[in-house]
Amino acid sequence: MLPASNRLRRSDEFRRAVRSGRRAGRRAVVVHQLLRAGPAVEPARVGFVVNKAVGNAVLRNRVHRRLRAVMAAQLPNLPTGSLTVVRALPASASSSYDELADDVQGALRRLDTR
Template sequence: MLFTKESQPAADPQKNVLARLSSRNQFIAVSKGHRAFCKGLIVQALPQHPINGKKIRVGFTCSKKVGNAVTRNRAKRRLREVARTILPISGFSGWDYVLIGRVQTTVGVSFAELKADLRQALLTIHASTKI
């Protein structure tokens, strides 16, 4: 894989704690970036402005189409755990990611499939951003 100096996979996953996207403006900014669609989730990604630093920032969302509040919360818990295990290893420092739950599949697919989907989505996103 080719990596630019500014965007490389996280060198030490233990040191790379994920920061959270919290404001609506941050989610909207990431939605205008790159996208990858998988069976269990949708991933949106955008390189951060250099002033924001080199952390990996991540946000999670599930619409009411996913289900009632219990189902949405379960889907978001699964997305948080997948992000916690995969993004420090496969995510790029200095990027923002938003993981979006999909209707009936985020809760329905196995956890291993969800992890594989996130890995594949990250490969797709970062393969399309190489110069």
């Protein structure tokens, strides 16, 4: 589980990360990341978007739990002060944990190289 200090909660932060941040897409997820300018005092924060296109509530919750676990493992690798939003695509409903982890890690690697 993600610590409370690492969670995105406010809709304006989600909106800012999605609209102003960089984006990298894979088969099952799209990762949006906004790097803040200046000295970063805050920890990296992560939010998730899993909408009804993914499936029913059971599938959405499963995908959300898996993505949360993947990002908890990735927290030390995220830039300090960054806002990251992981948006699940409909293909994520049929993806295993390992496939989701590969997609998220690939998207994060792609964001790091830009």
